[in-house]
Amino acid sequence: MGEKQEKAFETLKDKLTHAPILALPDFSKTFELxxxxxxxxxxxxxxxxxxxITYFSEKLxxxxxxxxxxDKELYALIHALQTWEHYLVTKEFVIHTDHESLNRAGKIK
Numbered sequence: 001m002g003e004k005q006e007k008a009f010e011t012l013k014d015k016l017t018h019a020p021i022l023a024l025p026d027f028s029k030t031f032e033l034x035x036x037x038x039x040x041x042x043x044x045x046x047x048x049x050x051x052x053i054t055y056f057s058e059k060l061x062x063x064x065x066x067x068x069x070x071d072k073e074l075y076a077l078i079h080a081l082q083t084w085e086h087y088l089v090t091k092e093f094v095i096h097t098d099h100e101s102l103n104r105a106g107k108i109k
Contacts, residue, residue, distance in 0.1 A: 021051075022051075022052055022053060022054060023048060023049070023051035023052065023053055024053075025048060025053050025087060026048060026049075027090070027091075029048050029049055030048070030091070030092065030093060030094060031046060031047070031048055031053070031084075031087055031088055031091075031093040031094070032046070032047040032048065032093065032094040032095075032096060033045075033046055033047075033077075033080055033081075033084070033088070033093060033094070033095045033096065034046075034047060034096040034097075035073060035076040035077045035080060035095070035096070035097050036073070036076065036097070036098060037069060037072035037073045037075070037076050038072075040059060040060055040065065041057055041058060041059045041060055042057065042058050042060065042072065042075065042076035042079070043055070043056075043057040043076070044056055044057070044076055044077075044079070044080040044083075046080070046084050046087060053087070054084070056080075056083065058079070060072070073097055077095065077097065
């Protein structure tokens with residue numbers, strides 16, 4: 001095995017054995033919610049100060065699979081807001097999505 005392959009293997013081994021550490025929430029700081037939807041699933045992360053607090057993903061099934069991307073993104077956002085309402089209900093928070101029509105509609109990032 002060459003030097004390049006050895007370095008790639010060590011990097012992969014490190015990534016697989018050292019999971020990112022979740023931070024504890026600080027209610028004096030702003031929460032950020034990152035949402036994304038793709039063909040067969042959604043992924044959402046609650047972030048604070050650049051560190052993940054919690055996250056979830058879901059494999060979509062049934063009629064939701066036939067939703068357009070806009071609706072899948074909105075589904076992810078609504079599911080996240082319901083799941084983490086206890087973190088978000090008391091103050092303003094930031095929503096990050098990469099779906100352009102949601103960004104224009106709600107003026108969210």
